[in-house]
Amino acid sequence: MNNLMIHTKKKWLLFIMPASITAEGIHIAIPLFVLFLGGNVADVGVVIAVHYGFSSIGSIFWGKIIDKYHIKKGILVICFSAISVSSLAMFFASGIGTVFVLSAIMGFFIIGKNPVTHLLVMESVPNNQWGVLFSRISIIASFGSLIAFLAGVLWESFFDLRPYFIFCAISSAIAVVLSVTVERKNIIERETLVHSIHGLKHIFSHNRYHFQVIYPKVPKARDFKHIISMFKGKITHEIGILFFANFLFYFGSNTYFTAFIPFLKKYEFTDSQVFLVYMIQTITLLVIFFLVPKLIAKISEERAIQLAYIPRVLGIVIAATLIPQMMGVESFLTAVISSCLMVGAFSIYSTANSVILFKTIPRGFEGTYLGVHSFMIGIGIFFGSLTAGFLSNATDYSVSFGVAAVLILLALVMFRLYLKHHLSHKVI
Numbered sequence: 001m002n003n004l005m006i007h008t009k010k011k012w013l014l015f016i017m018p019a020s021i022t023a024e025g026i027h028i029a030i031p032l033f034v035l036f037l038g039g040n041v042a043d044v045g046v047v048i049a050v051h052y053g054f055s056s057i058g059s060i061f062w063g064k065i066i067d068k069y070h071i072k073k074g075i076l077v078i079c080f081s082a083i084s085v086s087s088l089a090m091f092f093a094s095g096i097g098t099v100f101v102l103s104a105i106m107g108f109f110i111i112g113k114n115p116v117t118h119l120l121v122m123e124s125v126p127n128n129q130w131g132v133l134f135s136r137i138s139i140i141a142s143f144g145s146l147i148a149f150l151a152g153v154l155w156e157s158f159f160d161l162r163p164y165f166i167f168c169a170i171s172s173a174i175a176v177v178l179s180v181t182v183e184r185k186n187i188i189e190r191e192t193l194v195h196s197i198h199g200l201k202h203i204f205s206h207n208r209y210h211f212q213v214i215y216p217k218v219p220k221a222r223d224f225k226h227i228i229s230m231f232k233g234k235i236t237h238e239i240g241i242l243f244f245a246n247f248l249f250y251f252g253s254n255t256y257f258t259a260f261i262p263f264l265k266k267y268e269f270t271d272s273q274v275f276l277v278y279m280i281q282t283i284t285l286l287v288i289f290f291l292v293p294k295l296i297a298k299i300s301e302e303r304a305i306q307l308a309y310i311p312r313v314l315g316i317v318i319a320a321t322l323i324p325q326m327m328g329v330e331s332f333l334t335a336v337i338s339s340c341l342m343v344g345a346f347s348i349y350s351t352a353n354s355v356i357l358f359k360t361i362p363r364g365f366e367g368t369y370l371g372v373h374s375f376m377i378g379i380g381i382f383f384g385s386l387t388a389g390f391l392s393n394a395t396d397y398s399v400s401f402g403v404a405a406v407l408i409l410l411a412l413v414m415f416r417l418y419l420k421h422h423l424s425h426k427v428i
Contacts (some may be wrong), residue, residue: 012120014139015076015113020144021151021171022083023110028152028278029164030090030103031261032271036161040097041262041397047096047103048258049382054107056378058216060115066115076179079112080172083150085171091162120182138289145282152275156172161271217367219375227372239360239369243413246353247376254384254409256316256342259400263333266397268321278333284340288347301352302419308349309412313405315341320401324415354411360422 031044031053039047062075088107089114093099117137125133137310148171155164226240294305321330361369384404393399 010124010183010249012124012179013137013140015080015175016117016140016253017147018142018171018175018178019080020141021148022080022087022168022175023336024145024282025148025152025164025171026087026106026110028149028261028275029161029168030099030106031164032161032213032265032274033090034096034099035262035265036358037094037096037099037101040393041259042389042393043096044262045258045385045387045392047100048254048386049389051107051376051378052232052254052381052385053101053285054104055111056374058108059374060112061108063115064114070119072116072119073179073182075112075116077110077176080176080179082106082109083389084169084176086171087165087172090165097428109272112340114239115415116182122411124150139286141207142282142286142289146279148250149275149279149282153272153279155275156272176331177386186409206235218372219368223372225366227376238418239362241414241418241421242357242360243373243376245411246373247380248407248414249349250377250380251329251384251387252404252411253312253326253342253346254381255388255391255404255407257401258385258388259404260319260339263319263323263397269332269335273332273335277332277339280336281339281343285343285347288344292347295348296352296355301355304348304352305356305415306412308345309415310345311341312345312349312408315339315345316401316405316408320398320405324398379411 030047034044034047049192062079083106086102086109090099090102093102099241120136121130121133148168151167152164155161155167227243228240228243230240246361261274264277269277269382299307318334318341322334323338326334387403388400391403
């Protein structure tokens with residue numbers, strides 16, 4: 001009987017897969033669509049920056065709504081419906097300006113399911129099983145991503161890119177229907193889970209491509225004192241160094257990811273090949289997902305993070321130097337290797353970093369510090385998109401990739417500085 005009750009509580013997991021199909025499909029299709037309409041890499045950078053910017057605003061908005069009113073089903077229905085309608089509107093879009101507006105709308109609503117998912121996890125299982133349920137959610141979402149990419153791979157054989165948005169709209173509409181299974185439960189505090197190590201790991205693991213961030217509390221100017229003190233030659237707490245290192249990491253990473261699709265299209269990759277690169281990337285992520293915890297347990301979180309920077313930079317260098325010199329199958333395989341190195345490194349980084357962040361944040365200040373951290377990541381993602389777009393358009397993709405590699409190496413320097421201060425417990 002108890003197992004039946006738990007199974008009933010988890011019926012809401014059904015909306016995870018169609019939601020993931022829509023989200024991953026949109027995040028690949030929008031940059032391709034901008035290029036399809038005659039836009040350049042600068043336009044891609046702007047549309048992605050706008051999408052991420054409104055996603056950050058949506059994270060704050062939907063977090064406050066769910067914490068105040070606890071209307072889970074309503075939020076899911078509104079958000080998935082808005083994404084479905086926006087996807088249909090994208091099918092009829094004929095100008096890049098329209099794509100900018102629709103991308104912003106999608107960014108605002110696509111984040112709405114996250115705070116709802118946090119509450120549903122808390123309602124469904126005891127806290128000692130949160131990590132297990134989040135792992136299950138991640139696996140379901142990954143298979144949803146695979147379906148989205150597989151559809152993209154096959155799509156070009158029958159249609160051009162535009163009807164792909166109808167596929168995304170249908171998938172989101174299915175998520176609307178499945179959201180009806182979500183029931184109203186007792187009022188509970190979402191921050192309990194958000195501030196746990198399980199919540200942190202979930203947040204980090206969903207930043208692979210579209211970098212969904214969360215703001216438990218909207219940061220105020222005084223909350224940035226630990227970061228500001230660094231630029232005054234004094235470090236009051238090592239967490240400021242860690243936040244700045246993560247800012248540089250996401251800044252550099254998104255500089256690469258924003259330029260990557262236009263870069264592949266420049267070297268005559270078809271839309272199907274682009275989707276296939278991301279499908280193989282997701283399969284790699286699924287495989288590594290089961291290996292990362294064992295690796296971290298064996299070598300420690302600190303060493304794992306430093307190890308993760310190597311394939312991250314190597315992936316960027318491979319893309320920048322080898323793909324322009326290759327053609328056909330060789331070029332495709334090189335793109336796959338570069339992409340898989342990037343996500344493999346991020347899987348190690350995100351898991352280890354969430355543990356370190358959880359250990360570093362002072363007890364009782366989780367909301368404030370996570371708010372600052374979300375803001376730093378959001379700014380890094382936003383400027384990474386703009387940097388990639390305008391640099392690649394004004395100079396060359398190699399310049400953007402070079403900047404991305406330098407930023408990630410600077411992040412490594414800052415992380416080692418964090419370790420030095422953390423271990424010495426002295427003011428630098």
